[in-house]
Amino acid sequence: RLSKRLEMIANGVPKGSRLADIGSDHALLPVFLAEQQRISKAVAGEVNEGPFQAASKQVSAAGLSAVIDVRLGNGLEVITAGEVDVVTIAGMGGTLIADILEAGQEKLSGVSLLILQPNVGEYNVRSWLLKKDWILINEQILEEDGKIYEILTAIPSNLAKSSNAELYEPRTLTDGVEVDRELLLTMGPFLLDKPVPAWFHKWHWELDKLNMILHRLSRSAKPESRIKEQELQQELKQIKEVIACLQ
Numbered sequence: 001r002l003s004k005r006l007e008m009i010a011n012g013v014p015k016g017s018r019l020a021d022i023g024s025d026h027a028l029l030p031v032f033l034a035e036q037q038r039i040s041k042a043v044a045g046e047v048n049e050g051p052f053q054a055a056s057k058q059v060s061a062a063g064l065s066a067v068i069d070v071r072l073g074n075g076l077e078v079i080t081a082g083e084v085d086v087v088t089i090a091g092m093g094g095t096l097i098a099d100i101l102e103a104g105q106e107k108l109s110g111v112s113l114l115i116l117q118p119n120v121g122e123y124n125v126r127s128w129l130l131k132k133d134w135i136l137i138n139e140q141i142l143e144e145d146g147k148i149y150e151i152l153t154a155i156p157s158n159l160a161k162s163s164n165a166e167l168y169e170p171r172t173l174t175d176g177v178e179v180d181r182e183l184l185l186t187m188g189p190f191l192l193d194k195p196v197p198a199w200f201h202k203w204h205w206e207l208d209k210l211n212m213i214l215h216r217l218s219r220s221a222k223p224e225s226r227i228k229e230q231e232l233q234q235e236l237k238q239i240k241e242v243i244a245c246l247q
């Protein structure tokens with residue numbers, strides 16, 4: 001059985017898609033989709049030999065070698081431009097996901113959908129999408145086995161009805177609480193619209209983490225610690241206000 005997290009990602013892949021799953025590990029996602037005949041073909045990309053072997057075994061054991069091509073390589077270098085229409089990158093840090101997209105951006109020319117699931121550092125993924133004018137069309141958040149995951153779905157601007165300017169327009173919440181672009185990139189424009197329990201859990205955890213860092217900084221004598229402290233205090237205050245307002 002697929003995890004709730006991978007199932008949610010799978011449900012975002014339109015029927016009949018040609019998929020590239022980058023960092024596929026055991027190729028669980030493409031195998032699941034191919035078994036259900038929900039994709040016409042897939043490339044499972046892996047940069048590491050161990051997971052590449054595991055993916056190859058999984059695909060041949062499932063008798064799906066005609067549908068899923070397992071390829072060894074870094075990020076998007078395993079595909080050619082126009083080869084796939086959906087790219088999934090899941091289960092790694094947001095900085096790495098943004099680096100993979102940046103390094104392989106010319107391979108994204110025919111891609112109509114990105115489904116990205118950073119384990120941490122969602123800010124970096126949203127920032128990359130914004131910088132390159134990919135439009136977020138959905139954000140989901142779920143809690144599984146004590147961990148919280150966000151799934152960000154984006155399309156190229158030429159296929160979108162809305163714009164990034166609208167999405168990241170600073171907002172004023174009900175109690176006059178301001179949410180600027182930085183905070184939208186941090187907390188998620190869609191997640192802020194419809195905050196669910198997992199989102200509140202995440203931000204309570206993040207506040208605990210921020211408080212811990214602030215405590216450590218307060219004991220440091222370095223002058224630069226004071227500057228960092230001020231920045232983090234400000235961030236903490238903003239996040240607390242937003243949470244209090246939406247709760």
Ligand code: SAM
Binds near residue numbers: 076092
């Ligand atoms: N995508 C699967 C999931 O969400 O369950 C597997 C996630 S696993 C934690 C991350 C995988 O990404 C590892 O197998 C790792 O080898 C692979 N990986 C890391 N950097 C990569 C890169 N630059 N290109 C391709 N794969 C990469």
